[in-house]
Ligand code: FES
C-alpha cells in the first residue's frame with residue numbers, strides 16, 4: 528500500500544515532475560521507423576508533451592514541438608524538405624535541432640534577418656533495429672543502449688504498438704509479476720477457450736534479483752525444478768519501463784499521466800536452411816484493443832495484460848491495495864524508483880545510464896532462449912516444441928496482425944500460410 532502522495536510521485540510524468548524528470552533521462556522507444564515510410568510526419572504525445580516526429584528527405588529524424596515557433600500552427604500539417612520540416616501556414620522551416628532555417632517573408636524583404644530566439648523545442652532521435660528512440664532529458668544525451676537482441680541476424684522482426692488507456696506504472700508493475708502468468712494467461716486463457724477448471728501449474732517459489740538494468744524474476748512452478756531455466760536464468764523487468772522475455776521486448780512509454788504507448792519488438796530466428804535472411808524493413812502495426820461492442824479483446828496475451836492494466840483504473844489507487852508475498856518484486860521496484868528519485872533530487876545521475884559508447888554497443892541480458900535466437904533451429908526442431916510450433920502457426924502476443932505482416936513472416940520462415 529502507498530500513500531496518495533507516494534502514488535503521485537510514481538505516476539506523474541509531466542515536465543518538472545520528479546518521475547517525469549527521471550524517465551526523461553532514458554532513451555524511450557516512441558515509434559517504428561517504418562511508420563514514416565508513407566507519411567514522413569507523425570504526431571506523438573510523450574510524457575504530456577505534444578510533439579511531431581518526422582524524417583526529412585535527407586533521412587534525418589526530428590522530434591520537435593508540435594506547434595510552430597512562429598504563431599503556433601500545427602507542424603503535423605507541414606511537409607518535410609531536404610533538411611527539416613516546413614510549416615504550412617507561413618512557410619517557416621525548422622531543422623532537427625530546433626533551429627529555424629528559413630522565414631520566407633523576412634528572408635525576401637530583409638537583407639540579413641536574424642532568426643535567433645525563434646528556435647523551437649527539439650529532442651534527439653535515433654534508429655535501432657527498426658525502432659525510433661527519443662531522448663527528452665538534459666544534454667548531453669547518454670548512449671542509446673543497444674541490447675544484444677538488436678544485433679541478432681537472420682531473424683524476422685516486427686514492432687507492435689497499442690494505445691493503452693491508463694498510467695504507465697501499473698503497466699510496468701506487470702513486468703515483475705510472475706504469478707499473473709498462471710492466472711491471467713493460463714487459467715483465464717483456458718476458461719476463454721471453454722475450460723471449466725483451474726488446471727494451470729501453480730507457482731511454488733519466487734525469487735527477485737536486482738541488477739544494473741533492472742530486476743530478474745525467477746520461479747518454480749508445479750512440474751518444474753530449480754534446474755529449469757525459469758529458475759536458473761529467469762526473466763527481466765528492464766529498467767526503468769521495459770520488459771524483456773528472451774525473444775521480445777515490451778516498453779510502457781508514458782503518453783501522459785493517464786495514457787501509455789505500449790511498444791513491443793519481436794524477433795523470430797528463421798529456421799536453418801532459410802539463412803542468410805536479411806529483413807529490409809521492420810514492419811510496424813497497431814493492435815486494436817476493443818471489439819465492436821466496446822469490450823476489450825481478450826484472445827491474445829498482451830491484450831489480456833492490457834485488460835488488467837486498464838482495469839486498475841486510469842491511475843491505480845495504491846492506497847487501497849493489499850500487497851502479499853507474490854508482490855515482493857513490485858515492492859522492490861517501487862523502492863528502487865523512490866531511491867533513484869531521492870538520488871536525482873540530490874543531484875546524482877540515476878542508475879543504468881550508459882555514458883561509454885563501447886559499453887552501449889551490445890548489452891547482454893539474462894535470456895532463457897538465447898541459443899534459439901543466436902544459433903537457430905531446423906524446422907523439424909520447431910515442430911517438436913509446442914510454443915515454437917504455435918508461434919509459427921499464429922501471432923499470439925497481440926490481436927490484429929495485418930495479413931501482409933503474416934505473409935512476410937511466412938515467407939521468411941519458409942512455411943505455408
Ligand atoms: S505559424 Fe508556422 S509559419 Fe507561421
Ligand SMILES: [Fe+2]
Nearest residue numbers: 707712828832
Ligand atoms: Fe502478461
